[in-house]
Amino acid sequence: MRRLVFGLVLLVVCGPAVAQPPPPGLPSARVQHVFPLGVKAGTSVEVIVTGNDLEEPEKLFFSHPGIRGEYVSPPKDPTPDPKDPKKTVPPPKTNPAGPHKFKVTAAGDVPPGLYDLRFVGKWGASNPRTFAVSDQIEVAEKEPNNDVPEAQKVELGTTVSGVISAPTDVDYTSFTGKKGQRIIVSCLASSIDSKAAPMIEVFDLSGRKLAANRNYHENDALLDVILPADGDYYVRLFQFTYTVGGPDYFYRLSIGTAPWIDAVFPPVVEPGKPTAVTVYGRNLPGGQPADGVTADGRPLEKLIVTVTPPADAVGKLTSLTHVNPTTALQDGFTYALKGPGGVSNPVVIYLAGDKLTVLTAPANTPDAAAVLDGPGEVAGFLARRGDRAWVAFRAKKGEKVALNLAAERIGSNGDFFFSVRDGKDPKRDLSGEQDDDNDTLHPFGFYTRTSDPGPYTFTAPEDGKYYVMVGCRESSYLSGPKAAFRLRLGSLVPDFCAVVMPYSRFYQTGSAAWQGGTQAYHVFAHRADGYTGTLEVAAEGLPAGVTAKPLMIGPAARWGVLVLNVAPGTAPVTSAITVKVTGTDPVGKTLVRSARPASVTWGTQQPDQNIPVVSKLDQSLVLAVRGEKAPFHITADVPNATVKSGMGKEEKVNGPIIVMKQGDKASVPVRVEWATDEKPNVTLTVESMLQQQQNAPVTVGIAGQPTKDKPDVVVNLDARTNAAPGTYTVTLRGLSQVPFQKDPMAKGKGPNLPAEGFSTPITVQVIPTAVVKIAAPTLPGNTLKIGTDGELVVKVDRQHDYAGEIKLKFAPPTGVTGVTADEVTIPAGQGEAKLVLKAASGTKPGAVSNATITATAVYAGKYTITHEAKVSFTVAEEPKKK
Structure with missing residues (x-):
C-alpha cells in the first residue's frame, strides 16, 4: 500500500534529526526553513528565512501576485545606547547567508490556502517552501510552553506557527470555549513541507483527555471535540514516539470553529457544468447530521452546495493545498466553504472526462448495480463496511472496453481493486482481480506509484451484459465518502500530461542560470490510454537573452531534459515561465497541455541508492538568471553530423535535425568551450530517456572526453533496428571540477567545486524502414x-x-x-x-x-x-x- 511506501520514503529521506548538508556544486539558493509559516490576509508579518547560499537577499517571490515579501535590511550604522545616549551600539554582526528577515504582506483578496514562497538573492531563486494565507489570527509559538502552567494562551480562530525543537519537546496551547461548541484542532505538517509527524490531544482542566489524533492525512493531524462545559482547555502537541525533532519539524496548529471539509461527493464533476455536490465535514454552515457517516470515529455533517467547475480545466490541476505525486496527474480545481468561524480548508474536486453517473444509492449487489447505457464515468463510494460496488454495462462480442479505477489518486484512503464479472453468473470472474499499478512517472524524481489498479482493457467474449465489481482491502473498517472512487468505462482516449521539475535529481533546488550557461529542467511524460505520439516540449515566457530549442519526447521515451541557453551578457532577472507540451491525437487533432511544475521537498543523503525523494506539485515555475559567468559551455554541432545508412552510404546532415532510419548510425561533433583560464577536464554523460536506458531507441556512445588540449569529441548514435519511429532529443550533461571563490574579497581561487552544464540538444528523427x-x-x-x-x-x-x-x-x-x-x-x-x-x-x-x-x-x-x-x-x- 502506498501509505506504507510514503512513510518509508520519509523515514529514509528525512532520516534522523540532523541538519541536511547542502548538495555539492556551485552556489544556488536553497531554503530550508521559513518562520512563521503564514500570514492573515490583509495584514503583514515579519518572516525569517534560513537555508544555504542566501547571500545578498532581494525579495521573496510568491506564486500569487497579491503576496509580497520585502527584505528588511539589518542596521548598518551604530545606534544610540538607550542606557547612555552619549554612547553608540555597533550594529549586530550578520551572517550573509542568513537568517534573513522579510516583511510579508498579503492583500485582503488573497484566498486562504497554501502558496509557494521562494527566496531571491545573489545566487538565484530558491526551491519553494509552503507559506499559508489564512483568515485567522496568526501568531508564533512562544516558549516556554512545555507544560500546562506554561501553556500559550490563544483565542479561538488562531493559528500558531511552531517547531518541535527536540525529540522530547511538548508544546501546550490553551483556549477558552463554551459548552456545546464544536472545536476543530488542525495540525498541518506534511502539507507544509515539514518532516514532523505530530500527535495532538485535547484535555480539560481536570486533566481528562477529550480527544486525540495523528495521521489524519499523511502526517497531518486533525481532531474535533464538543466542549462539555464553559472554561479553559489545553492542546498538547508532540512528535509521535518522541524520536526526532529540530528545525525541520515545524507545524501550523489551528484552533477554532471554522468549517472543516472531510470529503465532497461526488469527488468528480463534469467541466463547466454547475453541479450539486454533498459536502461532508464538521461545523458546516447549515449542515445536517450525516447519519452513520464518520471520520476517525467522529460524526460528520453534510451540506448540499452547487459548484461551478471551470470549463477550460482539461489538462489542469488548480489547487491551494498540498498535492503529492499520487494525485498530481488528475485534473481538478479548488473548493472551500465559508462559515461563521471562517473559511474551511481548501479541497480539490476532480474533473470527469466523460458523461458522469453518480451512485446515489448503495450498489452493493449485482441486482442493485448501477447500469451504464454507454461510455462514461461512475463516481461512488462504499456505503457500508464490507461492501462492494457493482456497475453493469453491455458490450458486443469482440468489443474492447477500457476500464480505469482511481481512488488513492483522488485522495481516498483505501487500496481499491476491481474485476469484470459475467452478466449471467456474477461469480464468474472474466478479468482476474485488477490490483496495484506498479508504474510510476519516475523511479525516484517524481514517484507516482499508487495502490490503484492500472489501466485495463476488457474484450467481450460475446454479446451481453457484464458487471464491474469494485472492492477495497480495508473495507472491513473503511466506508463512506472518504472511501470514494471514480471508474471510467468506454473506448480508449489517448492523451498525455507532463510534470516539469528543476534538474536536481536528489536535492531540493531552484534556479541559478549563469551567463553563457544553461538552466535545465526534467520533464516527465505521462501517457494515458496508450498514447504513443511524439511530444514537443517548449518553454514560453522566457526573458530576453534566454532561448530554448524544443525537447522532443518520442514514443519510446518516458522523460527528457529541457535545456535553456543563457546568452553571454544576459541581464539578471527572476520571472515565472511556463512549459507547454504539444502532441497529436490519433485523428490528427493537436493537443496542448501545460506541464505541471513540481520540485523536491526534501532531498536524500543517499543519492547513489535511487531512493524516491519527497516531492510535490508547485504552483509556478521560476527562472533566475544571474550575472556570474558559467565555467563552460557544450555545443553539439548537429548540422555537421554525418549519418551512415545500413547500406554503408554516408551523408552530412546539413540541418537542425538528424534523420535516421532504423539501423542507421550517426556521428555528431561536440565541442566544449571554457570561460575560465584553468579549462579543467569535462566528463560527458548522456541523459536517460527511460528507466532502462539500455533499451533506448537511440543508443549513445561518447568517443573520448573533452580536455583543454582536445576540446572536440565525437558522439556516436545508433538507431536500433526495432526503434519506435518518432523524434527524440539526446541531451549530454557535462560535469567538471572548477575552482570557485564565493567571497570576491577572499584571496586565492578557492576550492574545486563540481560544476555541471548541458549541451545544446541533439534532435534525432527515427523513421521506419517499413510502414x-x-x-x-x-x-x-x-x-x-x-x-x-x-x-x-x-x-x-x-x-x-x-x-x-x-x-x-x-x-x-x-x-x-x-x-x-x-x-x-x-x-x-x-x-x-x-x-x-x-x-x-x-x-x-x-x-x-x-x-x-x-x-x-x-x-x-x-x-x-x-x-x-x-x-x-x-x-x-x-x-x-x-
Missing part, C-alpha cells in the same frame, strides 16, 4: 490468361500507426514482356487494393517468377519509404475462339 507488411498476393488459380485481365488483391498490414495512402506498382521480372498493370492506390486508412494484371496478345506463355509489387508510402509527410513483395504465376495460352 506496411505486404501479405503474399496470388492470382485466382495462380494463372493469367493471355488477352484477359487478372485481379491481384494486395493486402497490407499497417505498421507504426501509419494511416496515409499507399501507391502500388507492378513490375514483371527481367525478360518478361507483355504483362502490365496500372498503378493503383490504397486509400488512407484502408488495407487493400486490386492490381489488374493484363497479358497482351502475343505474350509468351509460361511461368513468371518473382514479379515485383512495390508499395510506396510517404511517412511524416516527406519521407518516401518503399516496400516490395514478390508474386509468381503462370501466363496461359489465349483462349481459342470457337
